[in-house]
Amino acid sequence: MISFENIKKSYGERVILKDISAKIHKGKITALIGTNGAGKSTLLSIISRLIQKDGGKVSIYEKELSKYKNNELAKRLSILRQANQIDMKLTVRELVAFGRFPYSQGRLTKADNEIIDRAIDFSELSEYEHAYIDELSGGQRQRAFLAMVIAQDTEFILLDEPLNNLDLKHSIQMMKTLRKMVDELGKTIVIVIHEINFASHFADYIIAMKDAKIKYHLPTHEFITKNKLKEIFGIEFDIIEHNKKKICNYFNN
Amino acid sequence: MERKKIYIALIVFLLSAVAFMTYDTGVNLSYVIPKRFIRLGTMIIVASSIAYSSLIFQTLTQNKILTPSIMGYESVFILLQTIIVFIYGDKTFQVVSHTSNFFISILGMMVFSMFMYILLFKRGRNNIYHLLLIGLILGTLFETAGKFMQVIIDPNEFSIIESHLFASFNKMNTDLLLVAGITLGLTFLIGARYIKYLDVIALGREHAINLGLNYYKLVQIYMVLISVMVSVSTALVGPITFLGILVTNITYQILKSYKHKYLLFACCVISCITVIVGQFLVEHVFNFSTAVSVIINFIGGIYFIYLIIKTRRSL
Numbered sequence: 001m002i003s004f005e006n007i008k009k010s011y012g013e014r015v016i017l018k019d020i021s022a023k024i025h026k027g028k029i030t031a032l033i034g035t036n037g038a039g040k041s042t043l044l045s046i047i048s049r050l051i052q053k054d055g056g057k058v059s060i061y062e063k064e065l066s067k068y069k070n071n072e073l074a075k076r077l078s079i080l081r082q083a084n085q086i087d088m089k090l091t092v093r094e095l096v097a098f099g100r101f102p103y104s105q106g107r108l109t110k111a112d113n114e115i116i117d118r119a120i121d122f123s124e125l126s127e128y129e130h131a132y133i134d135e136l137s138g139g140q141r142q143r144a145f146l147a148m149v150i151a152q153d154t155e156f157i158l159l160d161e162p163l164n165n166l167d168l169k170h171s172i173q174m175m176k177t178l179r180k181m182v183d184e185l186g187k188t189i190v191i192v193i194h195e196i197n198f199a200s201h202f203a204d205y206i207i208a209m210k211d212a213k214i215k216y217h218l219p220t221h222e223f224i225t226k227n228k229l230k231e232i233f234g235i236e237f238d239i240i241e242h243n244k245k246k247i248c249n250y251f252n253n
Numbered sequence: 254m255e256r257k258k259i260y261i262a263l264i265v266f267l268l269s270a271v272a273f274m275t276y277d278t279g280v281n282l283s284y285v286i287p288k289r290f291i292r293l294g295t296m297i298i299v300a301s302s303i304a305y306s307s308l309i310f311q312t313l314t315q316n317k318i319l320t321p322s323i324m325g326y327e328s329v330f331i332l333l334q335t336i337i338v339f340i341y342g343d344k345t346f347q348v349v350s351h352t353s354n355f356f357i358s359i360l361g362m363m364v365f366s367m368f369m370y371i372l373l374f375k376r377g378r379n380n381i382y383h384l385l386l387i388g389l390i391l392g393t394l395f396e397t398a399g400k401f402m403q404v405i406i407d408p409n410e411f412s413i414i415e416s417h418l419f420a421s422f423n424k425m426n427t428d429l430l431l432v433a434g435i436t437l438g439l440t441f442l443i444g445a446r447y448i449k450y451l452d453v454i455a456l457g458r459e460h461a462i463n464l465g466l467n468y469y470k471l472v473q474i475y476m477v478l479i480s481v482m483v484s485v486s487t488a489l490v491g492p493i494t495f496l497g498i499l500v501t502n503i504t505y506q507i508l509k510s511y512k513h514k515y516l517l518f519a520c521c522v523i524s525c526i527t528v529i530v531g532q533f534l535v536e537h538v539f540n541f542s543t544a545v546s547v548i549i550n551f552i553g554g555i556y557f558i559y560l561i562i563k564t565r566r567s568l
Contacts, residue, residue: 050459074465081459087315088455088511098453102465106449152464 001026002047002077002156002188007056009042016042018212020056024156024190029182031199031220032192034209034232040192041081041160043209047190048079048158060156074102078154082161084145086133092144093129096120099151119151122177138165146174150181157181159191163198171195175202196233196248200224208232221246255508255515262507262522269529277537292422294430296528299422299490300500302437302482304524305444307497308504308517309475312455314381317505318560320497321483323385324369325392326362327492332399333361334417338410339402345413355429358488365391366480370473381472420491420546422532433485440478447471451513493546495553500524502560 003023009016016039024030032040045051047058049065058065060076068076078099086095096119100112108116120126123143133141142165149157159178163171179202181187193199199206199220206223208216210232216223224246229237238249273293278285307320337357341348349357369387403411450471454461461468504520531545 048463050462070462070467071465074463079459079463084457086456087317089505089509090511094511098456098460098464101453106452 002058002060002190003062004047004058005056007043007046007058008054009039009046009051010054015212017046017053020212020214022207022214022217024188025205026188027182027186028204029178029189029191029202030205030207031203032190032207032209033194033196033199035234038209039212040209044079044158044160044190044192045081048077049073050079050081071102074152074154076154077156077158078149078152079158080145080149080160080162082164084141090133091130092125092133092136092147093120095133095144096125096147096151099148099153102152115153116151119147122150123147124173139167139170142166143170143174146177155186155188157187157189159189161192161194163193163195171198178202196224196229196250200246200248224248255510255512255519258508259515259519259522262519262526266522266526266529269526269533273529273533276533291427291430292532293529294434295422295489296532297525298430298434298437299420299486299493300496300524300528301521302440302486303493303496304500304504304520305441305517306479306482306486308501308513308520309444309451310479310497311501312451312513313472313475314385315455315457317502318498318557318564319385320494320501321479322492322494322497323392324366324388324480324483325395326366326480326483326487327494328392328395328399329362329365330358330487330492331414331418332395332402333358335399335402335406335414338413339406342407342410343413345410352429355432355488359484362484362487363480366476366484370476370480384476417491419544420493421544422490422528423541429489433489436485437482440481444475444478447474448513448517452511455511455513491546493549495550495557496524496527496546498557498560499549499553500527502556 001023003021005021007017007020020039020043032044034040042051046053049058060068060073065073093116096116097108097112099119100108100116104112120129123146125140125143125147128136128140128144133144136144142162146159146162149159162174166174175198178189178191182189191203193203203220206216206218206220207214208223208228215232216228224239226237226239229239229248233250235250236252238252240247240249270293274286274289310321311317311319334354337349337354338345369384369391372387403414406414450461450466453464453466454468454471456464458468461471500520500523504516504523507523508516508519510516527549528545531548534548535541535543535545
């Protein structure tokens with residue numbers, strides 16, 4: 001289980017995160033939502049040790065992140081950020097194989113190769129397996145990076161706007177894939193998401209951020225209400241219920 | 254696939270080395286052959302360390318048109334040479350021997366890079382672009398300082414400095430070759446221990462951390478290794494700015510691989526071929542009327558412009 005307490009971060013005068021604390025529910029999808037600049041990506045980067053925090057602590061199973069060995073941590077926690085520019089000749093399969101690095105240190109075993117095969121299948125990339133990633137479309141590349149994270153096979157997965165560059169069909173597919181990973185494999189996923197309906201439909205919990213703070217951390221159905229959404233995003237919402245899932249319409253206002 | 258290409262490169266390398274050693278030797282073999290042998294050894298050492306350091310530097314910075322010379326090592330080297338001549342004037346040759354000049358240059362460049370690393374890493378600002386920026390600015394500062402001194406000294410004394418501005422393999426001696434060879438051999442060995450991590454570092458800082466690397470420590474280790482290699486090779490023969498860019502990019506194009514164990518080795522071999530062929534041209538076509546670094550910088554410079562145009566087009 002991941003928890004963080006009193007996380008602080010600022011760049012110069014600008015405060016990005018102000019004393020943030022929460023516990024992420026194990027075996028669930030938690031969606032991080034909020035306006036641009038609310039601190040979502042920064043929070044995700046701090047939880048995954050990509051950037052230094054100014055104060056506070058992050059723990060996995062009550063043990064602080066800094067007390068884990070780098071390699072051990074890489075087997076428990078993975079992160080995928082938005083910008084994935086790579087300037088080298090790499091095929092999809094070779095990229096996905098990097099996900100096994102914490103386990104094999106570059107020498108792939110038979111078991112590693114099976115996991116890589118499964119991750120590629122899972123992301124529906126089998127036909128591009130040997131294509132170079134710089135020749136793929138943005139969406140295909142995004143899926144290739146997700147496949148790498150799947151191959152890394154960690155209990156906790158943090159995703160920063162994974163739906164960027166994806167068309168509707170692949171967005172839905174990706175969210176279904178994530179759902180399956182949570183329900184069948186027991187993974188815990190934290191995902192930064194902009195489209196509120198994706199959060200409403202697929203997430204179990206929602207953390208809503210505003211002004212460098214967490215405003216709400218609630219089960220999805222409790223959070224999706226007119227007033228709370230308006231408070232976070234500053235626009236009016238119509239909420240319709242369909243098959244017990246809430247759909248938000250924000251176009252009429 | 255990679256192995257086959259490397260074998261071909263090795264064969265070309267051997268052929269060029271043999272041609273360099275045996276072409277037009279004249280009658281006085283016992284004089285010519287050892288001389289050429291020392292030059293060959295120097296070229297292999299210098300070419301390999303430039304290739305090795307440039308390729309790693311490009312991986313760390315994720316940029317294929319940078320070389321360690323952007324950090325200002327060459328400016329420090331030239332400034333040191335200028336200061337020595339500035340102080341001793343035409344007595345330079347009597348006071349400062351070739352050997353002590355070699356060690357002074359290495360010391361100067363190492364102090365410079367350590368100063369920069371300590372400044373940066375101690376303050377926890379682990380941003381590699383910060384390091385590049387500071388190196389670039391200090392490099393320009395030293396370069397202009399050197400230029401200023403060169404302008405005000407005696408023109409005859411300037412000609413002493415001039416011989417240091419262009420790399421040359423003609424002024425080597427055996428003692429230095431041995432020292433340089435051992436130093437560089439050691440850095441190669443230390444570097445080889447971490448080669449598998451370079452493949453991951455090439456993915457970028459975030460992926461490297463995500464995949465469990467101690468990214469900052471690895472960058473520090475490699476930056477120190479790079480500074481040793483660049484300092485030693487520059488102190489040995491002088492600056493060859495464009496060699497690094499030329500050979501790394503040729504290597505990427507030929508090998509089309511991401512695996513550093515192949516890239517590094519192939520890059521060293523290709524670099525040796527380039528320098529040996531260049532030196533061969535200097536000796537037998539241009540009759541020593543020019544320095545090998547002039548030829549390499551000419552070809553490398555053109556190639557560099559081509560690379561910039563090519564990258565702009567693909568953006």
